Amino acid sequence: MKRFIVFFTLVISVSAICQPKKVVLENSLFWEVSGKDLQQPTYLFGTFHLLGNSFVDSLGNVSNKFRSSKIMVSEMLIDSGMMMKVMAASQLKGTTLDKLLTAEDYQHTALWLKELSGYDLKMFNTMNPITVQVFIMTMLQQQKYPIPNQQPMDLYFQQTARKAGKKIVGLESIDVQINALYGQFTPQRQAELLTEFVKNKDKAVQEMEAMNVHYRKANWPKLEEMMTTQGYKESETKIFLDDRNLNWVDQLPAIMKEGPAFVAVGALHLTGETGLVNQLRKLGYKVMPIPLN
Secondary structure, rough: OOHHHHHHHHHHHOOOOOOOOOOOOOOEEEEEEOOOOOOOOEEEEEEEEOOHHHHHHHOOOHHHHHHOOEEEEEEEOOOOHHHHHHHOOOOOOOOHHHOOOOHHHHHHHHHHHHHHHHOOHHHHHHHHHHHHHHHHHHHHHHHHHOOOOOOOOHHHHHHHHHOOOEEEEEEOOOOHHHHHHHOOOOHHHHHEEEEEEHOOOHHHHHHHHHHHHHHHHHHHHHHHHHHHHOOOOOOHHHHHHHHHHHHHHHHHHHHHHOEEEEEEHHHHHHOOOOOOHHHHOOOEEEEEOOOOO
């Protein structure tokens, strides 16, 4: 359940690009930021939220730069208070899932959920449709790419940093992500997205497999191409991605100056016009791809 909640609060970072503006970015998950007023470089690492700590440990250069950093920067701080807010926000108000979905769509969703997790959809009847969709995505990822007895990499970075006595900075609060997931979507719009996702079950499975392959290769054109088919409106994408990226970039110069810092955020926050790499370059920093090992 903790793994699901962590993934749930971060999933919008890898699933919500609608019409990415074209910026040619080198194929790399790992970047060194230097120049301008930095005495020591900062490192950017693009995460994929349900890959576990063994993947991180296999990346020698990433692990070394993380260990030598003074500040650990994540999208947000992961703690028990955050999890309680997520669970509260996931509840429907004034309606239930079986009322939002047609009988046929409800049945298709129930069958897929049962197949992936063994759970009955009745257990989720008071939950927002997006909660159900993300849970199915989580179970699908775990079925195809299990990480038994491991921590999701974002949680792993934070807990390891905490044990090492590093300063940990969250770029936003959980309230921002809750608003991006729930605040902008009516229950009816959420039901539309869930229905479309379930109706295209085979496509979802293929895209999950392809996303894992393209992530490891940092194949940004392929990842962005996949994301354009997710069905989000441009206004929704702006809240999911662009607004958050620009808010983070406003904070990073002061954090990096205090560094050395290690910044780990969802991979697709690095690419595109509003991505961190492009925005930091526009601010005058030298941002160069570096090897994972």
